[in-house]
Amino acid sequence: MGLTIGVDIGGTKIAAGVVDEEGTILDTHKVSTPSTPEGIVDAICAAVSEAGKGHDVEAVGIGAAGYVDDKRATVLFAPNIHWRHEPLKDKVEQRVGLPVVVENDANAAAWGEYRFGAGQGHDDVICITLGTGLGGGIIIGNKLRRGRFGVAAEFGHIRVVPDGLLCGCGSQGCWEQYASGRALVRYAKQRANATPENARILLSLGDGTPDGIQGKHISDAARQGDKVAVDSFRELARWAGAGLADLASLFDPSAFIVGGGVSDEGELVLDPIRKSFRRWLVGGRYRPHAQVLAAQLGGKAGLVGAADLARQG
Numbered sequence: 001m002g003l004t005i006g007v008d009i010g011g012t013k014i015a016a017g018v019v020d021e022e023g024t025i026l027d028t029h030k031v032s033t034p035s036t037p038e039g040i041v042d043a044i045c046a047a048v049s050e051a052g053k054g055h056d057v058e059a060v061g062i063g064a065a066g067y068v069d070d071k072r073a074t075v076l077f078a079p080n081i082h083w084r085h086e087p088l089k090d091k092v093e094q095r096v097g098l099p100v101v102v103e104n105d106a107n108a109a110a111w112g113e114y115r116f117g118a119g120q121g122h123d124d125v126i127c128i129t130l131g132t133g134l135g136g137g138i139i140i141g142n143k144l145r146r147g148r149f150g151v152a153a154e155f156g157h158i159r160v161v162p163d164g165l166l167c168g169c170g171s172q173g174c175w176e177q178y179a180s181g182r183a184l185v186r187y188a189k190q191r192a193n194a195t196p197e198n199a200r201i202l203l204s205l206g207d208g209t210p211d212g213i214q215g216k217h218i219s220d221a222a223r224q225g226d227k228v229a230v231d232s233f234r235e236l237a238r239w240a241g242a243g244l245a246d247l248a249s250l251f252d253p254s255a256f257i258v259g260g261g262v263s264d265e266g267e268l269v270l271d272p273i274r275k276s277f278r279r280w281l282v283g284g285r286y287r288p289h290a291q292v293l294a295a296q297l298g299g300k301a302g303l304v305g306a307a308d309l310a311r312q313g
């Protein structure tokens, strides 16, 4: 199969891209994300039609945040869009006249990294995406593992702290409450409150108050050596690395790939993740260690991965 289209549904933009067999994006078309569930379906179809103009496209892969069923057709539940048992595959197929595969967005991103990014050459890869929350993907034996019902790899909602912080999912102590972009902001606010003298750079980038701290301020301040910002990244990394050690106990991969906006900071966050991973890896002195690698495709991983999954059929 030749060209396919991958679709990434973001909070502000929906992107459709024509992708070739090497994972190269040949053409993209972006539209604003509408506010209604039906509007989003319309926008996906419009973006696919526009991106595909002038290309001989054979299939479409859509990465959607949420639970996607085992047939890769229906979004069972989406946290940010009011999709409940939404038959997305059927709706889009009818409109664009091409075969459609729907995939969880973190799974799609994991597949993109495995095929064309940091996971190349590995057969067994576990991906985590440190974005606003924490997503994941499982590739074992060169196959994307989706579970019996299609909803595996929701690592962000493993409970790591009994009776811990309340999570948006309704549970308490979920991993993503401790290792995610949202957690990073919380750490920075707490530390800036407790020791403002160590957060001078960080506080100068926002409105001067701990409450005004945003994720981008923490990244900028950390690069300038702000102690609170750097320590906040380290705290996040401790939780992330400890969780990877648990995932090694479950999956024994040869590589972990860390993606998402938080991982854009590179070694600032990856180095302490590796340290924490080694610290908590059971039997670490007597077993091979998985590599902990930074994702390579950035924000394109989901689109490229969805397109490739559509190609594989």
Ligand SMILES: [Zn+2]
Binding pocket: 156, 157, 167, 168, 169, 170, 171, 172, 174
């Ligand atoms: Zn949760």
